[in-house]
Every structure is written in C-alpha cells, then in structure tokens.
Amino acid sequence: MASIVLGEAGFKAYQEAIGPGRGRPDRPRACPFCDCKRVWFDGWRQVFVVILVDGTTHRFDDGLWIKRACCAGCETSWPISPPFLYPHRSLEPDVAEAAALAYLGDAGATYAQVGTAHGCSARTVWRWVGWIAGVVVVGELLAEAERLTGAGQAAALVPWAVPQDHAKALSPEREATLLSAFQALAALAVWARAQPVPSSDPSALRTWLAARFRAFREIHHFPCHSASPPLPGDATGPPRLHGRS
Secondary structure, eight states: OOOOOBOHHHHHHHHHHSBTTTBOOOOOSSOTTTOOSOEEEEEEEEEOOEEEETTEEEEOTTOEEEEEEEETTTOOEEEEOOTTOOTTOSBOHHHHHHHHHHHHTOTTOOHHHHHHHTTSOHHHHHHHHHHHHHHOOHHHHHHHHHHHHOOSOTGGGSOSSOOOGGGGGSOHHHHHHHHHHHHHHHHHHHHHHHOSSOOSOSOHHHHHHHHHHHHHOOOOOOOSSOSSOOOTTOTTSOOOBTTBO
C-alpha cells in the first residue's frame, strides 16, 4: 500500500512564505459555494494542528497562519488552507489514515501502541477505524479506478482478511468493521494511483476528502464517538463508552 509521507519541505515552504508580514496565498478566482467571482481577503486565522511529516507526527506548537477569504455574493467566509490541511481538524486526515493502517495492517498492533506512536489516545484510533469503515464506499472507488485505468486489477488489490490476531475472538460485527476499514484504505490507495494527474498529497484519504469537497461541497467531520462496536474483554482496546459506541 502507498506510503503516507509528507516531506518536511512541503509545510516549511508554506510557513516561510505565508503569514502576517510574510505573504498571502493566491486570491481564489471564485467562491467555492456560489461561484461568484468577487472574492476578497478577510483577515488571518491561526490554527494548531497535527500532521504527518516524514512518517512521524508534527505539531505546530507555535500555530500555522491561514488566510481567510470572503465572497461578496453569498457573504460566506472560508479559510484558504494549504493542501496539507483539511477543514475543522486538529489531527489531520493523514494522521488518521496512517494510524488506522498501522493498527489494521499489523497483527500484533494494539490501539494503545498505535495511539502513542501517532500522538493520540487509544480511543481516538478506535474511533478513526470505525469512521473510515463507514465514510468510504469501496465499490464506488474501485469502479472509478477501473474507469480511469481499464486495467481490470483494482478488485484484486483489496484485502479480504484483516491480519489481526485478536480479531478472531471478537464479534462478527467487529470483524466486519475492521475488514471494511482495511478495504477502504486499500481502495483509497488504488483510487489515488489511478488519477490521471497524480496528487502531490501523499495521503490518499485527504486527497479523496478534498476531491469530495471540490465536487460536492462535502465536509466529512470525524466522529465524537466511535462507529466501531465496543471491544468487550479486549485489554488492548479502549474502555466501553458508557453504553455508547
């Protein structure tokens, strides 16, 4: 599966060029919400986010400056985010993607170990796995990849089992969620590779989320509670959420 690695040069160049007293990004040619051509700059916003850089998490402890724009037509204001950011997230999609892949792809992995390695809690990894399982429609991504390439190999690249030792002891519902998430990650990688113009973003999940926003104005918020079934009796997983999953 494709590596999810953003080079340090990508965000360093942005930090050096964009910010108060440094420079502004290009003004949007049109409003993404109503297509009005009259778009103005609308101040700055400082965000504190976590991204994946050279395979490890990087936290912008001093903040990252984002220029805002405003539409003169519908009066909507929005951030002009760099390609490595997704709206309304402190932990970026590439971190979620890498953490879910690290857990699902390693038979000996635990939520706690993966959470520590990716700068988040075990509970957060658990939620990400369930969210990825539900947000991606695998068949649609594979069909799009086949339409673009005509190679006839997309389905063959999707796994049909999860290499999780402890998955065997869990409920069929839990096993289905783990497999759905694993297949979703594989389908995202296949879809990303099939694009006629390769994305500069190494995260297939964030590339797909950005494409959905551009085409349909969709913003997929990460869950406050896991979409995954609880893990009764699994000492490596997070505790049950007081009857909610």
